[in-house]
Amino acid sequence: MVFVGALRPLFAAGQSNAALIHFDGQTQVFRIDAGDISYVLGINEKKQLQAIYWGKRLSTADAFAMPHSDPGLSSFESSSNTTQQEFVGWGGGLYVEPDLKVTFPDGNRDVVLQYVSHRIDGSQLTILLKDVSREVYVELQYQIEATTGVLRRSAQVQNRTSAPLTVEEIASGTWNLPRGTDYRLRYLTGRWAGEWNLREQIIQPGKTILESRRGSTGAQNNPWFAIDRNGSNDQDHGEVWFGALGWSGSWQISIEQDAAQQVRVTGGPNRFDFGYLLAPGEHLQSPDFYAGYSHDGIGGASRLLHRFEISSILPHAPGPKLRPVLYNSWEATEFKVDEAGQEALAEKAASIGVERFVVDDGWFGQRSTDRAGLGDWYVNPEKFPHGLKPLIDKVHSLHMDFGLWVEPEMVNPNSDLYRKHSDWVLNFTGRPRTEGRNQLMLNLARPDVREYVFEFLDKLLRENDIAFLKWDYNRNWSEPGWPAVAPEDEKKVYIAYIQNLYSILDELRTKHPHVEIESCSGGGSRVDLGIMHYTDEVWPSDNTDAFDRLLIQDGFTYAYAPGVMMAWVTDSPTWVNQRTVSLEYRFLSSMQGSLGVGSNLNNWKPEDFATAKKMVTQYKQIREIVQRGSLYRLISPQNGSEQSVTESVSEDQRHAVVFAFLHSSQMLYPFPRIYLRGLKIDAMYRIEALDGKLSGNSPAVASGAFWMQHGVDVDLRGDFQAAAFTLELMDR
Structure with missing residues (x-):
């Protein structure tokens, strides 16, 4: 044991x-x-x-x-x-x-x-x-x-x-x-x-x-x-x-x-x-x-x-893969997914340089709301009459790989699985069963439940060319009983459940080594060094408001690497705060982690696609620095700060990228000077703006000592403004 x-x-x-x-x-x-x-x-x-x-x-x-x-x-x-x-x-x-x-x-x-x-x-x-x-x-x-x-x-x-x-x-x-x-x-x-x-x-x-x-x-x-x-x-x-x-x-x-x-x-x-x-x-x-x-x-x-x-x-340590730029269709369609609509979104996503297309909730069972279908893991025949293959083939033809949302540990009471196996959920005999998001928790500690979950996931991956699973987990436990075992053994559920969760992930990765997995739990409710051994990335929060994310991402990186932190560009105004910020600001906020896009591309204008394509290209040029480099918090967004600045420096100190954000400027005060860290003192670095907001007072080339001691000025004024620039070591 x-x-x-x-x-x-x-x-x-x-x-x-x-x-x-x-x-x-x-x-x-x-x-x-x-x-x-x-x-x-x-x-x-x-x-x-x-x-x-x-x-x-x-x-x-x-x-x-x-x-x-x-x-x-x-x-x-x-x-x-x-x-x-x-x-x-x-x-x-x-x-x-x-x-x-x-x-x-x-x-x-x-x-x-x-x-x-x-x-x-x-x-x-x-x-x-x-x-x-x-x-x-x-x-x-x-x-x-x-x-x-x-x-x-x-x-x-x-x-x-x-x-x-x-x-x-x-x-x-x-x-x-x-x-x-x-x-x-x-x-x-x-x-x-x-x-x-x-x-x-x-x-x-x-x-x-x-x-x-x-x-x-x-x-x-x-x-x-x-x-x-x-x-x-x-x-x-x-x-x-x-x-x-x-x-x-x-x-x-x-x-x-x-x-x-x-x-x-x-x-x-x-x-x-x-x-x-x-x-x-x-x-x-x-x-x-x-x-x-x-x-x-x-x-x-x-x-x-x-x-x-x-x-x-992380899986594949010490050399885990860089995170691809991802598109997720949830905000565009929610549960109303179908083959034609997803193919149209895939074309739009590919046009801006996305590398992974992910279909979220709604593709399986009788899943038209969150009240039914969870646990019935077959492809919905009305939405996808020919299965997932035509959509996957379309995604591949657009030079993207394909991902799918799953929530393996849960079941809706309104499902074929629950009607057949109501005893499979965590429960105390004769007591009410508390629902969360209209769902109950499967007792993964049970060997038969463990077998069912593994078998349907293995079948899904065997029968479809799927490169990525977004593994969600949208509620916490209640009534943690295990009536199938002796009373003195029931509390083993706390151990056996997690042991079986890890073993499923481990076995899936062994049988399908190309498949990558994201740990998601209604946001960041299951992020730890245990689950991270089996998952390639994590979802830090359902809150994708670009300004809120500065604080969320700052806190996250005290414990976990930016390279596992998914950060999506979503629509503005956001559902969270009804705040409106520019598409550039949203991209720069998300480019501090592993970049994803979750906006409804059906509502974008041509200029939005042009901006997104440019910024996705820029991100691909810097992502190794962001995902694998050393993070320096130059100005913290904590305690209501009006500014936030992060710097990522490559492991060999040859490259750096800096992101600067302003909440609101006041009384003609300029943005604080940015003093860099982590550079080689005597090496010469070329500075280049990603967005044209560098101050004209900065030299094009200067020593690491100059950038760290003299600093850099950026021209940020107004509300919700952002800038980014890179430094590259010049070989003599």
Whole structure:
């Protein structure tokens, strides 16, 4: 029995084989070095696994003495609560957040873990712990990524007793920060159409819980954190400790300052409503908890995380494909899709340079509204009398590949599937079944449901030349019951569901390696490092208002790479705010991520097509910089800023692209000067406007030092104005 152990992503070959881990048998100290970080832990006199150091990389000559447990503060705050342990069971008078809580059949709930053994295999460290009296073992797993220094941690609890036990809480591990009282926490909150709000608060004695109890990741909190020193609020300077949980189910991250004013961060599946019956001989694997350190501010932290995601998390890492320019027909037709209408839209999309044409909801079953048809995955014969092939052939003739919207985990009560298998949904026997968007949740934990979902998706891909699936998920869980299993096993649904979700995605990718997948959940409600291992891109928000997206996209990129962030150009005024902005502004806003178009092309004028064709061409010239480069937030849109400026710099520092946005100008004040980052100081760069809004005072060619120290002026005046320019290194 595992969470994701069998499906765990491995770090890219060539990066994970370097010998980065050393154990000093005399001092009982483990040292992990990679990138620009050192992570040090050891075995103390109580055989506890104790944290020693996590921060900027140390000299190889630096040595550590054998760790000793903290003596405690008083009889009320014993040593077990003040010693910074890597992984601790609930027992022995523990009051801080435990990593493991177990109930045994005899009622005992005490677990005290001690070191047993370890092994080192290149960049992987495995440490075995055992309870002091019972045959309960925990295998701690560490793996370091050589370039970024991002460390992956997980834990596996093993029941080697002769009776079943119940795991009531299992974390992936605890990250212990250096002692200090001046820490600040950053995290991300939101809701539908208002995701990715960056929040911050001072860490004080007590506990802050970030969590989702919704069965999936959830937009209300995202499983990411960053901690820095209060007062060092700088994009490019200062120490930052950051992390993200790779789990797409209910989750929890606890940030706790203990009685000794030490900060510890514990993360894993949510303990709320959790209980996993573990039979003798079985094991339970936690999700992966990733963390890193940067001394280059919060901007440096996000750039490290972006690089790690691209090189080690995404499908086809370390070289995932660039995202193609996409058109989605939803806003043009909604549910009123048919062969002729989609073919006409495909012709219009191809004329502006689109590379992928996607048919959204409405193509299947008796699907004319969101009240029926979900779960019946056959091509609607009235809308597509000859199946999807004629449309796909038409799309291919226009030199685009073809994509399709699906929502595999859901069912409408008004569907053939539900009428035949009403027992397939999450439910409590005899209780009401709560609908969301007129649909119920299929219980993917059930083997028969898992088989059905995989089989219809596999059949769809086998019978049609489909290059892309937009995998949607439009509600959260309710009534998370599983009546088909014994009552003591029902809570396994939280684990088995996500395990089967991952296994379906993994098997589909194996059988259809050319197919790319987007994770969408009513916007950004299921974005995390777990689902990102199986999906090529994610949908950050249903809110496509170009001005709102500046803030949404800014928050998103603190945790996730711009290259996975889909950003659509849609109609103006938007349904969100009834705000009208120019087509150029909408394109430039979306060109900061992976560009898509969702406008109703049937309403465009010839000049709109001309503008779009020009800007799609420009995007293709810069997309590798945007999707794979290093992101610098030069002026933040946070806190009601009138301006927003981002810069992306290619990995080799030869190219850069800058996007600047103005909400409203006032009283003849000019747009603030833009000071670039990330360029080579002595290299010469040519600057070129994408839209003619560069100030005439800028030279055509200047050094990296000039652009970073002197800066660049853009001519932006009025309301909702935008500009973009590029820099290219000149070979001497």
